[in-house]
Amino acid sequence: MRKLAVLLFFLAVHGVLAQSTTLLIARNIGKKILDDGTEIRTFGYATKLSENPDIPGPTLIYEQGDSVTIDMWNVSQGAPHTIHLHGLDVNQQNDGVPHLSFDVEHMDHGFYRFMAPHPGTYLYHCHVVSAIHVQAGMYGMLIIKPKSSENLTWEGGYKFSRDYNFLLSEIDTNWHTDEHLLHPLGHVKIKVPPYNPTYFLVNGLSGSQLESENKKMFQKNDNTFLRLANIGYYANKYIFPSRLNSTIISSDGRPLPEASILDTLTIFPGERYGVIVNSSNLDVDSIKIEYLNLNTLSAEGTEYIRYEVVEELSSNTFSPAFLQVYPNPFTGFLKLRNIGNEEIRNIEIFTLSGQLAYEYTAKYNSSVVLQVGHLTAGSYFIKVTKESGSEIRRKLHKF
Amino acid sequence: MKLLFFNLILLLTSVCVSGQTDTLSIFINAGQHQLVDSATIPAKAFNLTPEFKLDGQLFKFTKGQEVIFKIINTDTIGHTIEIQEYGFSTFIDSGKLVITPITFSSNGLFQMCSKTNYPQEKYLGLSSLIAVESNWEKSFYWNIKEYQSSFNTAIQNGDAIDFKIYKPDYFLINGRSNPEIANDTLAKIRGKVGDTITLHILNSGNSVHSLHFHGYHFEILASSRTPKVVGWVKDTYAVYGGERVSLQIVPDKPGEYPIHDHNLVATTANNYYPNGMFTTMIITE
Numbered sequence: 061m062r063k064l065a066v067l068l069f070f071l072a073v074h075g076v077l078a079q080s081t082t083l084l085i086a087r088n089i090g091k092k093i094l095d096d097g098t099e100i101r102t103f104g105y106a107t108k109l110s111e112n113p114d115i116p117g118p119t120l121i122y123e124q125g126d127s128v129t130i131d132m133w134n135v136s137q138g139a140p141h142t143i144h145l146h147g148l149d150v151n152q153q154n155d156g157v158p159h160l161s162f163d164v165e166h167m168d169h170g171f172y173r174f175m176a177p178h179p180g181t182y183l184y185h186c187h188v189v190s191a192i193h194v195q196a197g198m199y200g201m202l203i204i205k206p207k208s209s210e211n212l213t214w215e216g217g218y219k220f221s222r223d224y225n226f227l228l229s230e231i232d233t234n235w236h237t238d239e240h241l242l243h244p245l246g247h248v249k250i251k252v253p254p255y256n257p258t259y260f261l262v263n264g265l266s267g268s269q270l271e272s273e274n275k276k277m278f279q280k281n282d283n284t285f286l287r288l289a290n291i292g293y294y295a296n297k298y299i300f301p302s303r304l305n306s307t308i309i310s311s312d313g314r315p316l317p318e319a320s321i322l323d324t325l326t327i328f329p330g331e332r333y334g335v336i337v338n339s340s341n342l343d344v345d346s347i348k349i350e351y352l353n354l355n356t357l358s359a360e361g362t363e364y365i366r367y368e369v370v371e372e373l374s375s376n377t378f379s380p381a382f383l384q385v386y387p388n389p390f391t392g393f394l395k396l397r398n399i400g401n402e403e404i405r406n407i408e409i410f411t412l413s414g415q416l417a418y419e420y421t422a423k424y425n426s427s428v429v430l431q432v433g434h435l436t437a438g439s440y441f442i443k444v445t446k447e448s449g450s451e452i453r454r455k456l457h458k459f
Numbered sequence: 460m461k462l463l464f465f466n467l468i469l470l471l472t473s474v475c476v477s478g479q480t481d482t483l484s485i486f487i488n489a490g491q492h493q494l495v496d497s498a499t500i501p502a503k504a505f506n507l508t509p510e511f512k513l514d515g516q517l518f519k520f521t522k523g524q525e526v527i528f529k530i531i532n533t534d535t536i537g538h539t540i541e542i543q544e545y546g547f548s549t550f551i552d553s554g555k556l557v558i559t560p561i562t563f564s565s566n567g568l569f570q571m572c573s574k575t576n577y578p579q580e581k582y583l584g585l586s587s588l589i590a591v592e593s594n595w596e597k598s599f600y601w602n603i604k605e606y607q608s609s610f611n612t613a614i615q616n617g618d619a620i621d622f623k624i625y626k627p628d629y630f631l632i633n634g635r636s637n638p639e640i641a642n643d644t645l646a647k648i649r650g651k652v653g654d655t656i657t658l659h660i661l662n663s664g665n666s667v668h669s670l671h672f673h674g675y676h677f678e679i680l681a682s683s684r685t686p687k688v689v690g691w692v693k694d695t696y697a698v699y700g701g702e703r704v705s706l707q708i709v710p711d712k713p714g715e716y717p718i719h720d721h722n723l724v725a726t727t728a729n730n731y732y733p734n735g736m737f738t739t740m741i742i743t744e
Binding site: 144146147149150151152155157160189190191192194195249250251252253254255293294295311312313314316317320326328329330331354355356357358 | 623694714731734
């Protein structure tokens with residue numbers, strides 16, 4: 061028994077039995093500016109009290125086998141909230157359905173625990189009056205990566221050099237009025253308005269907001285992994301240019317028995333798909349997405365994800381898209397994954413007042429784990445400097 | 460008087476069994492269906508008696524079974540009844556009876572529906588699941604559909620409807636919405652850890668319903684829409700109008716877990732939450 065305890069301690073210390081705790085603060089006071097400047101009230105999950113809860117919520121990333129605790133703190137001054145771990149097949153207690161598990165009242169904490177199972181793409185969302193709270197913005201993507209390599213879809217799966225996540229939804233501004241958001245509490249029927257969305261979102265952005273984002277960069281003859289998820293109430297029909305050789309490889313956190321190359325893929329509410337794109341042509345184009353009304357299957361909205369296929373993602377393409385830093389918020393460690401081609405020279409973490417709190421100077425090509433458990437709780441900036449001297453900065457939060 | 464006439468037909472036909480061939484009386488009935496909020500709408504159904512009841516009437520057979528269908532039409536219009544995969548098609552005039560044999564030669568899920576004024580009569584409820592299988596244990600059956608209540612009234616009144624502007628307000632499993640679905644033993648999944656549970660679904664409506672399962676992934680055993688998905692393991696599956704699909708669940712833990720349409724508008728009834736396509740499965744040790 062003592063040997064087992066020693067072994068478990070050894071494994072825990074060396075990160076084999078990684079434990080990860082994430083704080084999500086449920087808020088009812090979010091604001092979102094839509095493509096045409098319209099401001100709406102939202103609900104959402106934030107990582108600190110001073111933060112506007114954005115749509116979607118933060119992407120949560122864990123490793124397969126991690127022992128995960130999500131601490132949901134409800135600071136809503138209103139309705140109870142929960143977190144449903146969509147697709148993770150957790151037990152009833154952690155399922156986030158209020159009348160079957162528990163709900164979390166204003167100023168209470170709710171703890172959701174699970175062992176990260178199959179690598180894949182999942183969702184989290186509130187399950188209290190879910191028709192309203194999900195539309196209000198209480199959702200995000202949850203990703204589980206395989207333990208052996210971050211550049212694998214799953215153990216023995218597809219290798220990829222870079223990846224992008226797309227979480228799609230819609231907005232009907234009529235649902236974002238106090239009349240509907242501030243619904244009665246308790247076991248009563250809740251009135252919802254007819255659903256007529258007019259804004260169609262990709263990662264919370266639409267129209268010119270989406271167009272102003274950087275193009276997604278693909279390297280010629282190289283695998284890029286796309287994680288696609290739908291948390292809206294319409295279907296998302298992706299139309300891929302055939303030159304991308306888009307291969308559907310997984311769905312709902314499981315590999316498909318047979319991968320298939322498809323030019324169109326329709327993703328329905330709650331579904332997730334994994335797609336590998338690999339083009340042998342230099343190209344500048346867009347992936348088209350039609351938002352289909354589920355009652356008529358007619359397209360009522362269209363958005364485009366712009367991309368460019370380049371010969372080689374050189375050092376000049378060292379953009380924020382080529383650096384992943386997770387988990388954020390973090391506790392004991394931070395992982396950095398460099399998917400650009402240029403080495404990184406230096407990593408520094410500063411407090412918000414500019415004081416250097418941590419420095420890492422060794423070069424690396426792909427990924428590194430920083431042991432940062434000693435940092436005091438709070439917000440930080442991480443500055444990553446590459447060989448040529450250019451920098452990337454990210455804001456992080458330590459619990 | 461009319462009901463007495465049809466009951467007499469039922470009495471006469473139900474005893475007509477010749478050799479190994481079974482006789483099944485199927486009534487085409489019209490009536491008023493009561494919804495979860497006590498509103499009523501005009502609807503139609505296949506039933507085993509002359510009494511109208513919209514409850515997702517299931518017809519179960521075994522492979523190779525020969526059956527004589529005695530279809531009695533109590534409706535005010537004639538109906539062409541079809542089971543497409545069996546090449547079965549017969550017209551029954553209003554107030555008439557048709558006797559016709561059918562042999563169920565292969566296992567699977569099939570749809571029996573009215574092709575009259577298609578899809579209007581099917582939409583009203585003349586669409587039932589036919590399940591041909593050898594093992595009935597731990598199998599559950601859902602006939603899912605949705606109604607736009609104003610369409611039901613319009614069809615009854617002979618007014619035109621346009622499915623291009625379809626906006627349903629009620630969402631049903633075997634004719635019921637949450638929480639009444641829990642009272643339907645065909646629909647309410649109950650099992651034990653380690654059981655092999657099969658859920659057979661017919662979407663007899665017009666909308667696509669994206670069903671999400673809490674607690675467990677399922678394996679897709681069959682789909683009438685596309686064989687491509689057979690063998691996929693998922694937690695959410697979108698069932699198209701007219702599609703039949705069989706999903707297998709092997710629970711690995713006890714608990715009560717929801718199954719619901721993840722188009723969350725469909726978890727409402729007449730714009731009230733939570734009265735739509737939502738139920739739970741209960742798994743014990």
